[in-house]
Amino acid sequence: MAPEEEVRDDDRPRTQGKIVRVTENNWIAVAICAGGLFINNYALTNVFPYMGPMVVHLGKVEHIDEAGYYVGFLGTAFMGARASSSFFWGVLSDRIGRKPIILLGCTSFIVFQIMLGFATTFEVVVAARLLMGFFNPLVGLCKTVVCEVVNDDNQTKALSYLTGWAAMGMVLGPTIGGWLSEPAEKFPNVAFASSELLKTFPYVLPNLFGSFVSTLMFLAVVFFLPETLVAEENSYAQVSQTSIDDSKDDDQLELELTNIRGTKVVASTEIEEGLINKQPSPERKPQTVKGSSIIKSICPLGRMYKILCDPRKRMAAFMYSYYSFTSSFYAEVNPLWYISTRESGGLNFTMANIGTIISISGVGLFLYNGFVFPLISHVLTPIRLIQLTLIALAVFYSMVPFLSVIEPQDFNLLNVKAHTWFYLLVQFSSMLQMILNNHEYIGINIIVNNSCFSNERGAMNGLVMTLGSVFKAIGPLGAAAFAWSVGSRNSFPFDYHFGFFVLSILCVALLLYSKHLPLSLNEKRI
Structure with missing residues (x-):
């Protein structure tokens, strides 16, 4: 094959050697991974409408007003179990492949949702949610696989499809769960709905x-998802020669890698990353998966530390953790602001108003990711996408609380009442925030995947899933900040604006930090 010059970012030198490139985009695999995020979010959220009635039905409490304590167990069991196992499944996928671990996750959803639907005690329901979360590697691995079946130019587009279907899962989960639960009461005239089976197990249909x-x-x-871990067996990759640049000094060396099946890959980097010896490493024999290797995966602290010692992985993990905190912070503040009274600076919306706004925004995000974002996804690099989004979010968070100053008057515009126009304005702001947050999420997930080599990508995604869950647990501080700012009757900006201003400052801080990201994170390391 004739030599060809490889174009790299400014902080990555051109070197001689072989690199593995993805030359075909497997959109069928992307669609399957999008389905993985859909079933994950459906399983997570379909129980939300009927958690309280289920606690009463199972005899744990006599009245739904007393169910909050037990509902909390159901709400946290899934996410807590997933956070505890994400890194382990990621490491294991780097050893035995992505496909068997994804199949395990699908199996867990098949079995444990049936277990939940036919549960006769509250303890069985909690166990089903715990097991469903623990044996759930889908979110991290689906993002890993998508990175490995498309080229650099299409990573943004592919991840937009994933987030679109994830949003649809968040919308359809509660909707289907609400409609299909307790069918005997909702559809008394339908013979099947009034059957003895559905009266005994009123929550089995959504599951x-x-x-x-x-x-x-x-x-x-x-039948359709390829194994993407091993480069030499991946039909979406090819080996190409890069040009020789004799002008490079010893500080720019080649790193010879051998993955778990002996596939040799040559990548270039800088000596300051602390990853290279001056002598090329000898070719290693193909490794086999041993029981001791799997046991080491169960004790992940040393592996986590090793990953975070790499500055590129550490910076990418920090960006993901920071994003998880700010998104959780906003998710706590925004509904409280919606539902607060006008006197305290809120919008005085009902729970039905909030549910409608969030549902419409989720559908809007799905349509945006499916039809609009792919058309512009090639314009910006991942790092630039993150930076521009953070600027827009900083402005958005500082401006959106001023909506409460608007008092809809009794007038008509184009035969539409003022209250309707105001509601549409709030709906637009909600959808705009969701779209911007989606841009940030896509960009950060790309740099997470680009920060590591193929045989480390599962562990890296598992690690950031675990860290993200930890930082999301801190997010409810936003609710405390909003309650303090409203309850203390402080003056501007420490009134109801305070939580939003904190978010704006956090976005600016992350923007400044992103200026230090190496440009090599715009490219995939294979």
């Missing part, structure tokens, strides 16, 4: 639907 969709996902993975 059977989730199990059915998970079965379809399982079959799609078996």
